[in-house]
Amino acid sequence: MSFISRWRQSATYSKMILPSLAVAVTLALPSFADAKTLTAVMHSDLRVIDPGLTTAYITRDHGYMVYDTLLAMDANFKVQPQMASFKVSDDKLVYTFTLRDGLKWHDGKPVTAEDCVASLQRWGRNDGMGQKLMDFTKSLEAPDAKTIVLTLKEPYGLVLDSIAKPSSLVPFMMPKRLAETPAGKAIPEQIGSGPFKFVQAEFQPGVKAVYEKNKDYVPRSEPASRAAGGKVVKVDRVEWITMPDAQTAVNALQSGDIDFLENPSFDIVPVLAADKELKMEVLNKLGYQTLGRMNFLHPPFDNVKVRRAAFLAMSQKPVLDALVGDPNYFKTCGSIFACGTPFSSEAGGDTLVKGSGMAEAKKALAESGYDGTPVVIMAPTDVLTLKAQPIVAAQLLREAGFKVEVQATDWQTVVTRRASQKPVKEGGWNMFFTNWVGADILNPVSNVSISGRGTKGGWFGWFDDAKIEELRDKFARSTSPDEQKKIAAEVQARAYEEVAYLPLGEYTVPSVWRTSLTGVLPGAATPVFWNIDKKE
Numbered sequence: 001m002s003f004i005s006r007w008r009q010s011a012t013y014s015k016m017i018l019p020s021l022a023v024a025v026t027l028a029l030p031s032f033a034d035a036k037t038l039t040a041v042m043h044s045d046l047r048v049i050d051p052g053l054t055t056a057y058i059t060r061d062h063g064y065m066v067y068d069t070l071l072a073m074d075a076n077f078k079v080q081p082q083m084a085s086f087k088v089s090d091d092k093l094v095y096t097f098t099l100r101d102g103l104k105w106h107d108g109k110p111v112t113a114e115d116c117v118a119s120l121q122r123w124g125r126n127d128g129m130g131q132k133l134m135d136f137t138k139s140l141e142a143p144d145a146k147t148i149v150l151t152l153k154e155p156y157g158l159v160l161d162s163i164a165k166p167s168s169l170v171p172f173m174m175p176k177r178l179a180e181t182p183a184g185k186a187i188p189e190q191i192g193s194g195p196f197k198f199v200q201a202e203f204q205p206g207v208k209a210v211y212e213k214n215k216d217y218v219p220r221s222e223p224a225s226r227a228a229g230g231k232v233v234k235v236d237r238v239e240w241i242t243m244p245d246a247q248t249a250v251n252a253l254q255s256g257d258i259d260f261l262e263n264p265s266f267d268i269v270p271v272l273a274a275d276k277e278l279k280m281e282v283l284n285k286l287g288y289q290t291l292g293r294m295n296f297l298h299p300p301f302d303n304v305k306v307r308r309a310a311f312l313a314m315s316q317k318p319v320l321d322a323l324v325g326d327p328n329y330f331k332t333c334g335s336i337f338a339c340g341t342p343f344s345s346e347a348g349g350d351t352l353v354k355g356s357g358m359a360e361a362k363k364a365l366a367e368s369g370y371d372g373t374p375v376v377i378m379a380p381t382d383v384l385t386l387k388a389q390p391i392v393a394a395q396l397l398r399e400a401g402f403k404v405e406v407q408a409t410d411w412q413t414v415v416t417r418r419a420s421q422k423p424v425k426e427g428g429w430n431m432f433f434t435n436w437v438g439a440d441i442l443n444p445v446s447n448v449s450i451s452g453r454g455t456k457g458g459w460f461g462w463f464d465d466a467k468i469e470e471l472r473d474k475f476a477r478s479t480s481p482d483e484q485k486k487i488a489a490e491v492q493a494r495a496y497e498e499v500a501y502l503p504l505g506e507y508t509v510p511s512v513w514r515t516s517l518t519g520v521l522p523g524a525a526t527p528v529f530w531n532i533d534k535k536e
Helices: 003-009 011-017 057-066 113-126 128-135 159-163 246-255 266-273 304-313 316-323 350-354 358-366 388-400 411-417 466-477 481-498
Strands: 037-041 071-073 079-081 084-088 094-099 137-144 147-152 196-198 208-213 237-241 278-281 288-294 375-380 404-409 431-437 502-507 511-514
Touching: 037 246, 057 196, 057 208, 079 084, 084 159, 094 113, 113 128, 113 137, 113 147, 128 137, 128 159, 128 466, 246 266, 246 511, 266 278, 288 316, 288 388, 304 350, 304 358, 304 388, 304 481, 316 388, 316 502, 350 502, 358 388, 375 388, 375 411, 388 404, 388 431, 388 502, 404 411, 466 481
Parallel strands: 037 237, 375 404, 375 431
Antiparallel strands: 071 079, 084 094, 094 147, 137 147, 196 208, 208 237, 278 511, 288 431, 288 502
């Protein structure tokens, strides 16, 4: 019996993954001896499978397996045709997309322009960048089965970048009947047109997700380049197996029971790097920004003075030391936009970078009217890249004079609970921590943490600020790089003034896989499983 089979069948596994069961469960599965199967341990378990409902990256990654997009960004961040070609009118008001031949949904029905219009409309209601695009949209129509026409009220420079958005929320295409699922409800089926089909019968939320090659998928002819180009599937099955224990996952990788590990623990990286049977590489070169998000609806963070005190208490270095440890993989950065990109600036982030604000934080909290309301922090214990931030932040907040309650949970519970707008006593929350890939925070429109829409379509925490929305609109209208840079600086100043969120530094994380795999693609946002072959 293989290592992974023993692990699946052990009582330890049952207690670790399925605590609600009173007895150990054997994961009896059909035999796939003849199938070329790639087995991966991702950064998180998968439970929410509607990619239009959450920005959680594991759900986005699931989306890339099952669904496809009209446009995509290549390795040079250039927009490319994917499901559709496009042309733009001379006055920059009309965008016409033409679906390519051979597109089918997984149920065998043809992909139509009406399906894509409904999909864009759903995405436009839920995504920050999509919402902004829809603000500028006069009409979105399907004049025939293969043509989508988007007409603007006025020129808007981010149309193609928005529809080619590589990360959460990705504008995935789905059948009209699914895209028209009522707002706030999950789609009832996983029917896409992407390179893999989701195997619903084998899905065990929090335990295992299985994807099979979509034999009807017609890849583009261009070479694969991140999310663009030909998505050629070279294996029969991909299995995502949940292993919350980092050492268990490493043992499985080294023994050959799994093929790919998305996020190894940083302390084991030197050992993995020395293993000749493994290859290690940072696939997401832009890296991640780690951050804290407050709930603006309820005390104490409905008070900007209290938020300011929390901001001043934060220090990036202790967070990054605890999260990563190895300075080769992290950097402090005072920008709310990805560091080293055109709109990044350190202005306003001094205390975060230098850790020099604690004395001022204590003074600010004392003057804020803070009444000792406990700050409830949701702290996931099952995701390596999210364990440290809540603990370090709680220590810093306590030092500043806050009362803090850290509630240990798993990440998928955080993903669900953070959508609640109820007070803490009714299951709500005050603060959580997460990560953005660099591709999600390149500019004021894509960075949804600074969206000021509040409860009318804003991101979890529901920051409400009309001034920042005016600035984001101004940025979207601008066609001058110099003017955009100036507006981005104003956005950052306003975000720090109102404490829209807490940027806590940037880091990269290597992925590691067995040398039996070839064709692993660097990704702007996510590991992808097309183009990968496996030697048996």
